[in-house]
Amino acid sequence: xxxxxxxxxxxxxxxxxxxxxxxxxxxxxxxxxxxxxxxxxxxxxxxxxxxxxxxxxxxxxxxxxxxxxxxxxxxxxxxxxxxxxxxxxxxxxxxxxxxxxxxxxxxxxxxxxxxxxxxxxxxxxxxxxxxxxxxxxxxxxxxxxxxxxxxxxxxxxxxxxxxxxxxxxxxxxxxxxxxxxxxxxxxxxxxxxxxxxxxxxxxxxxxxxxxxxxxxxxxxxxxxxxxxxxxxxxxxxxxxxxxxxxxxxxxxxxxxxxxxxxxxxxxxxxxxxxxxxxxxxxxxxxxxxxx
Numbered sequence: 001x002x003x004x005x006x007x008x009x010x011x012x013x014x015x016x017x018x019x020x021x022x023x024x025x026x027x028x029x030x031x032x033x034x035x036x037x038x039x040x041x042x043x044x045x046x047x048x049x050x051x052x053x054x055x056x057x058x059x060x061x062x063x064x065x066x067x068x069x070x071x072x073x074x075x076x077x078x079x080x081x082x083x084x085x086x087x088x089x090x091x092x093x094x095x096x097x098x099x100x101x102x103x104x105x106x107x108x109x110x111x112x113x114x115x116x117x118x119x120x121x122x123x124x125x126x127x128x129x130x131x132x133x134x135x136x137x138x139x140x141x142x143x144x145x146x147x148x149x150x151x152x153x154x155x156x157x158x159x160x161x162x163x164x165x166x167x168x169x170x171x172x173x174x175x176x177x178x179x180x181x182x183x184x185x186x187x188x189x190x191x192x193x194x195x196x197x198x199x200x201x202x203x204x205x206x207x208x209x210x211x212x213x214x215x216x217x218x219x220x221x222x223x224x225x226x227x228x229x230x231x232x233x234x235x236x237x238x239x240x241x242x243x244x245x246x247x248x249x250x251x252x253x254x255x256x257x258x259x260x261x262x263x264x265x266x267x268x269x270x271x272x273x274x275x276x277x278x279x280x281x282x283x284x285x286x287x288x289x290x291x
Contacts, residue, residue, distance in 0.1 A: 001062060001063060001064075003064040003065060003066045003079075003081040004059065004063065004064070004065050004066065005066055006065075006066060006067045006068070009059065009065045009066075009068060012057065012059070012209075013057040013209075016055075016057040016209040016210070016213070017055050017057065019213055020051070020054045020055040020209075020213060021055065023054065023213065023216060023217065023220075024051040024054055024055070026040075027040060027041075027043075027044060027051060028051055037237070038133045038134060038135050038227075038232075038234070038237065039223060039224065039227045039234060039237060039239065040220065040223065042223055043197070043216070043219055043220060043223060047194075047197060047198050047201070047219070049197070049198070049201045053201060054212065054213065054216060056209070057209040058084075058204070058205045058206075058207065058208060058209050058212075059083075059208060059209075060084075060205075060206065060207055060208030060209075060211070060274065061084050061086065061205075061206045061207075061274055061277050061278055061281075062083075062277060063083065063208070064077070064081040064082060064083040065081060065082045065083070066080070066081055066082075067080075068081075068082040069082075070082065071205075073085050073088055073089045073092075073204065073205045074205065075088070084205045084206060086206075086278050086281045086282060087282065089204070089205065089206060089278070090278060090279070090282050093202075093204075094279075094282070096202055097203065097206070097275050097278055097279065098275075098279065100199045100202065100203065100271065100275055101272060101275035101276060101279065102182055103181065103182050103185060103199075104199065104268050104271055104272045104275070105272055106182045106183070106185060107185040107186060107187050107192055107268065108187060108265070108268055108269075108272070110183075110184070110185060110186040110187070111186060112186050112187050112188040112261065113154060113156060113186050113188045113189070114188045114254050114257055114258060114261075115154060115254075116153075116154045116155060116156070116188075116189070117151070117229070117244040117250055117253055117254075118190065118225070118226060118229035118230065118242070118244055118253055119147075119148065119151055119153050119154075119155070119244070120153075120155045120157070120160040120161070120164075120191070121226065121227075121229070121230035121231060121232070122144060122147055122148050122230070122231045123148060123153055123155065123164045123165065123168035123171070123172070124160075124163045124164060124165065124168070125137065125141075125144060125165065125231055126144070126145055126148045126164070126165045126167055126168040126171075127145055127165060127167040127168070128165045129141070131232070132163070133232055135232040135233060135234060135236075136232070136233045137231050137232060137233065138231060138232065138233040138241065139231065139245070144231040147231070147244075147245045148168065148171065150245075152171075152173060153168065153171045153172040153173060154172070154173045155172055155173075155176070156174070156176070156184045156185065156186050156189055156192075157176075157184075157185065157189045157191040157192055158176045158177065158178055158180075158181045158184070159191060159195070160191045161176040162176075187261050187264060187265065187268070188257060188258075188261050190222050190225065190226050190257065190260065191226075192264075193218065193219070193222045193260050193261060193263075193264040194218075194219040194222045194223060194226070196215045196218065196219070196264055196267050196268060196271065197212075197215040197216050197218070197219035199215075199271055200212045200215040200216075200267075200271060203271065203274055203275070206274045206275070206277075206278050207270075207271065207274045211267060211270045211271065211274075214267055215267050215271075218260070218263050218264060218267060221260065221263075222260050224239060225242065225253070225256050225257070225260065227239060228240050228241060228242045229242040229244050229249070229253050242256075
């Protein structure tokens with residue numbers, strides 16, 4: 001690939017920053033006004049990615065720029081073009097890159113599950129008087145518990161499972177552990193789909209800015225389904241209800257879950273490719289360095 005001219009990479013950077021501003025503007029205005037959002041703050045609090053990080057444009061591994069200023073984790077070649085310094089990045093975060101590659105590759109081939117119906121959110125408030133969000137429970141506490149009691153919990157995502165209430169933990173089909181995360185993660189899971197945003201952010205300059213913003217948009221859309229199918233009543237915030245306690249609600253959940261999983265597949269492949277390119281290009285140090 002030929003290096004991008006100053007006009008080309010500056011235009012790409014401006015376009016990225018404009019797109020990022022449109023995606024983060026509402027969040028920044030709410031924060032400045034001291035107002036929270038029970039649905040969308042998750043994208044900036046659970047995932048500790050700042051709006052400024054989303055606005056930072058990277059061309060991605062393998063792309064070089066002419067007449068570009070030096071940046072951290074970038075290096076100039078003999079021709080004076082700037083590109084990602086893969087060796088320096090892997091020396092600092094090689095362990096993280098390898099873990100992401102292994103997790104995403106496993107997620108892509110593990111059997112997909114489309115029968116969990118978003119009950120992880122219900123399990124997080126099961127037999128509890130302290131909901132995680134400042135929102136009313138659509139069916140009340142007793143009604144929420146009854147939905148959990150009438151279903152088999154089938155969560156495969158450890159970072160959702162770890163927030164289950166104590167009484168809900170033994171109700172899950174599998175007791176999950178961090179050590180077996182790679183074995184259990186599967187591409188039907190909403191949280192595995194949202195986590196692509198986290199992994200994209202962690203790959204930093206190895207990944208193009210476009211893929212980072214694509215992953216953010218996917219996480220936002222997935223979060224909407226996650227909360228519309230949850231026990232919380234989000235109608236006051238302008239969202240709908242996916243009543244997973246009904247046959248119709250289950251069908252809607254699975255249909256939307258499948259569409260999100262299809263979108264995730266392409267992004268997951270791009271993240272995996274970036275990891276593979278970096279690890280294969282590594283030389284002069286161990287890619288197993290901890291990240």
